[in-house]
Amino acid sequence: MKNHLKDLRARRGWSQQDLAERLEVSRQSVNAIETGRYDPSLPLAFRIAEIFGMRIEDIFQKG
Amino acid sequence: MKNHLKDLRARRGWSQQDLAERLEVSRQSVNAIETGRYDPSLPLAFRIAEIFGMRIEDIFQKG
DNA sequence: CGCCGAAGTCAAGTACCCTTTACATTCACA
């Protein structure tokens, strides 16, 4: 799965730490998802979509 | 997370086994998701949404 | 009643998500 989380985050001027706090996960988790080391759980994907005001499918794609 | 997977599946006349084969997971996994024992991974949630032609948010909800 | 498909659940094992702690790198800037 691919995602443009890094773009979305940077576009708001947030550090990985900032986003991690909003998501209530560790900074390392945000980094791992951004760098594609693993996919978020479904509940975390929902929180991510909610924070950016987008649909899950608009943030994450297969491939 | 809640979902109406059971309704969607039954509406198409599929058994848990039928859906499991389409999703390429075990029957027990389908059962566990339907009965709320755990949430699917994000990639599996994508396959589920794809099979039913719906958005992830329309199948799964927080709560 | 006896049989069978469907559903629900348990146990044990593997793999992955997410944590904390820690360390290295890069870059802006005093």
Add this chain to the structure above:
DNA sequence: TGTGAATGTAAAGGGTACTTGACTTCGGCG
């Protein structure tokens, strides 16, 4: 220079997703 913020990565551990195999229960039907 060097100090600090941001990022990337690693190791070890807890909890969860998913597996196979087996057992139970339920309903429909001969």
